[in-house]
Amino acid sequence: MSTETAEVKKPSEALLSKRRKKLITDPLVDDNPITIQVLGICSALAVTTQMQPTMVMALSVIFVMVMANLTISLMRNTIPSRVRIIVQLAIVASLVTLVNEVLKAFAFDMYKELSVFIGLIITNCIVMGRLEAYALGNKPYDSILDGFGSALGYSWIILAVAFFRELWGSGSVFGYPVFDNVSALFGDDFSLATNGLMVSPVGAFIILGLIIWVQRTKTGYVEH
Amino acid sequence: MQQSNAYIITFSVILTVVLGLLLSGTSELLGPIQKKAEELDTKKQILGAVMPAEELNRMEAEEVISYYESRISSKVVNINGEEVEQDEEGNPLVAENVNIAKNFKRAPEERLYPVFIFHAEGNEEDVQSIILPVYGNGLWDEIWGYVALQTDLNTIEGVTFAHAAETPGLGARITSGDVQARYRGKEIFNEAGELEAVRMQKGEGKDYSADPHKVDGLSGATITAEGVNKMLERYLSHYKSYLERKRTGDAPVALN
Numbered sequence: 001m002s003t004e005t006a007e008v009k010k011p012s013e014a015l016l017s018k019r020r021k022k023l024i025t026d027p028l029v030d031d032n033p034i035t036i037q038v039l040g041i042c043s044a045l046a047v048t049t050q051m052q053p054t055m056v057m058a059l060s061v062i063f064v065m066v067m068a069n070l071t072i073s074l075m076r077n078t079i080p081s082r083v084r085i086i087v088q089l090a091i092v093a094s095l096v097t098l099v100n101e102v103l104k105a106f107a108f109d110m111y112k113e114l115s116v117f118i119g120l121i122i123t124n125c126i127v128m129g130r131l132e133a134y135a136l137g138n139k140p141y142d143s144i145l146d147g148f149g150s151a152l153g154y155s156w157i158i159l160a161v162a163f164f165r166e167l168w169g170s171g172s173v174f175g176y177p178v179f180d181n182v183s184a185l186f187g188d189d190f191s192l193a194t195n196g197l198m199v200s201p202v203g204a205f206i207i208l209g210l211i212i213w214v215q216r217t218k219t220g221y222v223e224h
Numbered sequence: 225m226q227q228s229n230a231y232i233i234t235f236s237v238i239l240t241v242v243l244g245l246l247l248s249g250t251s252e253l254l255g256p257i258q259k260k261a262e263e264l265d266t267k268k269q270i271l272g273a274v275m276p277a278e279e280l281n282r283m284e285a286e287e288v289i290s291y292y293e294s295r296i297s298s299k300v301v302n303i304n305g306e307e308v309e310q311d312e313e314g315n316p317l318v319a320e321n322v323n324i325a326k327n328f329k330r331a332p333e334e335r336l337y338p339v340f341i342f343h344a345e346g347n348e349e350d351v352q353s354i355i356l357p358v359y360g361n362g363l364w365d366e367i368w369g370y371v372a373l374q375t376d377l378n379t380i381e382g383v384t385f386a387h388a389a390e391t392p393g394l395g396a397r398i399t400s401g402d403v404q405a406r407y408r409g410k411e412i413f414n415e416a417g418e419l420e421a422v423r424m425q426k427g428e429g430k431d432y433s434a435d436p437h438k439v440d441g442l443s444g445a446t447i448t449a450e451g452v453n454k455m456l457e458r459y460l461s462h463y464k465s466y467l468e469r470k471r472t473g474d475a476p477v478a479l480n
Contacts, residue, residue: 105257
C-alpha cells in the first residue's frame with residue numbers, strides 16, 4: 001500500500017530549490033521593496049536614526065510579514081474574496097498589536113521609542129502588498145519564504161540607512177562611540193564633527209537616495 | 225469565487241472572535257509584566273534627575289528598585305504645600321501611584337502633587353535633593369519630567385524630560401543628556417525671592433552660563449521648548465508653597 005502511494009506522489013520539491021531561493025533573494029536587490037518598489041518609505045525615514053531601534057523594527061517587520069503570509073496562505077481557500085482586504089488588515093493588525101504588547105512587557109525602552117512606528121507596520125505597504133500579491137494564491141511554505149525575503153529586503157536597507165545616519169549623525173554604531181575613539185587616535189586637539197542633518201529625516205532621504213542611485217547604476221534598472 | 229452573504233458574515237464573526245480572544249489573552253498574560261516595566265521606568269526617570277543616565281542604564285532592574293527604595297522617600301502635597309495622606313475615599317496615598325497625567329486634567333488647586341526626596345542611604349533625615357514631577361504639553365502630545373532641586377530649594381541639581389510623540393531629532397531632543405545638562409546649576413527663584421523658573425531661549429548655540437534663569441534653546445523645536453518652559457513655570461509655581469514652607473521649616477500635615 002505505502003509503496004503505491006509513494007509512486008503516485010510527485011517527487012516533492014527540494015526544501016530550498018532554485019525557485020524557492022529566488023523567492024528570498026529577489027527582494028534583496030532586484031525587486032527590493034524599498035529601493036525598487038519604493039514601499040515602506042515612511043518607517044524607513046522615521047526609525048533609522050540609530051541602529052538599535054532599527055534592528056528591533058526590522059525584526060518586528062520580519063515577524064509580522066512571515067506570520068501574516070503564513071496565516072493568510074493557510075486561510076486562502078476559506079477567505080471570502082469580497083472581504084479579503086479587511087481580513088488581511090485584521091490579521092496584520094493583530095500581529096502588530098502582539099509585537100507591541102511583547103515589546104511593552106520585555107523591552108520597555110524600545111517600546112517607548114518605537115511604539116508609534118510598530119503600529120505603523122499595519123500600514124506598511126510591503127506587508128499588505130505581499131499578502132495580496134502572493135500569500136492569497138500560494139502554498140504556506142512558499143508564502144513564508146516570500147514574506148521572509150521581502151522583509152529581509154526591507155531590513156537590510158533600513159539597517160544600511162541607520163548605519164550611516166548613526167555614524168555621521170551621532171558618531172557611533174550601535175551606541176559604540178566610533179568618532180570619539182577615532183578622534184582620540186589623532187591627539188587631543190582633533191575631533192570629528194557629527195552632522196546634525198543626518199539625525200533629521202532629511203538625512204534619511206539623502207542616504208536612501210544615494211543607495212537607490214548606486215543600486216540602480218549597478219543593476220541598470222530603469223522605471224518605465 | 226463568490227460566497228454567500230451568510231458565509232461572509234459567519235467567517236467575519238469567527239475571525240473577529242478568534243483574534244479578539246488572542247489579543248485579550250495576550251494582554252491579560254502580559255499585563256502584570258508590563259505594569260512592572262512601567263513602574264521601573266518611572267523609577268528610572270525619577271532617579272535620572274539626580275544621577276547620570278549612563279549609570280542608570282548599566283544597572284539591572286532589581287538594582288534600580290533596591291537603590292530607589294534605599295535612597296528615595298516620597299510624600300504627596302496639595303497646592304498649599306500641606307502634606308496629604310489620604311485620597312478622597314480615605315485610602316492611603318502613595319506618591320509613586322499618583323497619576324500625574326490624570327491630575328493634570330483637574331484644576332491646579334485640586335491636584336495631588338507628589339514629592340520625591342533623595343536622601344543618603346538609610347537616613348531619611350539626610351536629604352540631598354528634592355525631586356518634583358512636572359507635566360505639560362509639547363508640540364504633538366504630552367511631555368513630562370522630573371526636576372531635582374538642591375537642598376537650598378533653589379538650585380537645580382538635574383532634570384529628566386520625557387515625551388510621548390515629539391519630533392525625532394527636533395523636539396525629541398529634550399530627552400537627550402546634553403540638553404538636560406543645560407539646566408544643571410540654574411536657579412528657579414530670583415534675587416528678590418520671586419519664582420522665575422528657568423526658560424529655554426529661542427535659537428541655539430548661545431552661551432547663557434551667566435544667567436541663572438536662561439538655558440540655550442532647541443533649534444527647530446521652538447514649540448516643544450516653549451512647552452517645556454510652560455511646564456516648568458506652572459509646576460514650580462504649584463510647588464511654590466511647599467518649597468516655601470519647607471524652607472521656613474514649617475510643613476504641617478493637612479487635616480482631611
